[in-house]
Amino acid sequence: MKIGIETESFHLFFQYKKMNILDFIKKAAEIGFEGVELNMIPGWGIDDDLGQMGPDTKENLDAIRDEIKKYGLYAEIDTNGTDEISLKKAIRVAHHIGANVIRTYIRFDKFDSEVYKQTTEDLKNIVSELKKYRIKIALENHEYEISDELISIVEEVNSHWVGLHYDFGNAMMAWEEPVEAAKKMAKYTYTTHFKDHIIVKDDESDYGYVVCGVPAGTGNINLDECFKIMVENSPLERINMEMCFPYCTNFKREPGAGGVNKVGEGTFKIEEAPYDRSIIKPLQYYYPHKAVDDKTLEKMMQDQLDGAQKGYLYLKSLRDKYCR
Template sequence: MKIGLETESYHLQFMTGRMDIFEFIRKTAELGLDGVMINIVKWPNLPGWGTLASFEPEYLARVKAEIQKYGFFAEIDTNGTDPARLEQVIEVAHSIGADIIRTYVCMGTYDEDRMNQAPDNIRQIVPLLQKYRIKLALENHEEELSSEVIRMIDEVDSPWVRAHCDVGNAMMAWEDPVHAVRKLAPYAVTTHFKDHIIVHDGDDYLVCGVPVGTGNIDLEQIFRTLVESSTLTRINVEMCYPYAVSFKREPAAGGVSAVGEGAFAVRPTPYDLSLIKPLDYYDPPQELLEKMIEDQAKGVEQSVQYTLALRDKYCR
């Protein structure tokens, strides 16, 4: 099983201009990993598209050369199902040698119309996926239940359209992570491997990212499920810390109706509430930025070590 790293894991360094995609690729190699997942969703404070500064051929050729320098696999993270946009992303993926593209349907809130339109949109780009031998992976991205992702895949009915199994996002839709992974594993061609807790900020309960192996999710059981019940050859660490987000569906939408137990156990906030509210973690104030950048970097190292240890236990 190869282990990759998603650019989101260093989002604070990217957003402050301290890291670019070339430095990220080199850092991934230093961590002893096997590949990169490059997020090209538009990010605050970044030119171009996410962690790629440009879609120009010369720039993309440089990115591809850096990836090949380390013998890495490459994947791309995007969002939406607009056919014209996805065609552009497929061309970018082909240019840098990426063979899997992650996307998701809803944009911050559950949108039934988007969900219903998605299969028709995706069918339009299947010929281009087939031409370049690239797979599109639909993610359970905070708003979508695992069953809804599977329904869309079944409606498209193409070997080039499968699932992206995010092992933590099910919680935002009130779905138990182990349950969601068991359902998605047979469809999965890629993953985000992460960890979450539930926090209370005085106003509401939130899902909060933490370094992999330090949260509520039964990641050992999930890793074993991915090894035994899928054809995956890669698992991508996406350490979403510091980060917190509201629930996106109504309680019980995914089978869980309240916080308090298992993956939904409530734990202290990573940072004192008098210093920062959890919903401000992603773009923190200047006075906390240096500490949170340092904490994020340490969290990546901890997450990688934990994931590699699971690989050693279950894949060798």
């Protein structure tokens, strides 16, 4: 089992132009990771056409491909949406740099299960393109979706080229226990985001609490059990870490949607916020420029780097424990 890292693990570095994609690939190799999962979704501070990957040019993609080969890493791609234009673009980019798995997710502004019908048709329609380039699509449980809903889509598509992406933490935003999601999703899973979460009180949030990312091994998700389930029941040959820290987000479904009805126990135990609330509030973590001074921002970036390094050691320890 090889272990890799997703670019979002350094999202602050990308947002504030302290790192580009080639820097990231080098840093991943220096830490010890054996692969990279590259996010091509534009966002605040990341306005190139390929997001954290930079400009959509042959020269840039050649450089990315060559840097990955230089360090002997595997590569995967992260995108979003299931429409033909989005997926064909991701397939083109993946093929160019030598990636054979693409993570995508359903775009929601507000949850609507009717979207699943179109998602299913979109994925059926892209199968021939996936076969042509020998690339798999992995549909993620991306905060809104519970495992049973995604499994229904994959089973209806019924293609070797379309499976699931298991995010170790995102089930919580849909009130689903990550261990239970792992049990259901494992046999369909082609790639992952390995991460850890806690629950934090927040009066400005939809339900009075938010899900908060923390470095792997410091939160309340039973990562040991989830990892073991994936090793024993999935076709995975790689585990990718996406350390969402510093990061907090709202619950996206109503309590009980995924089987959990309230916070307070086990995985959903309430913890203290990672940062002093008088300095920065939880829902400001992802875009801290709106709230903090340069000194605090520098500390958050150092925390992110330290967390990625600690996360690697924790993930490696699980690999050493369960994989021979």
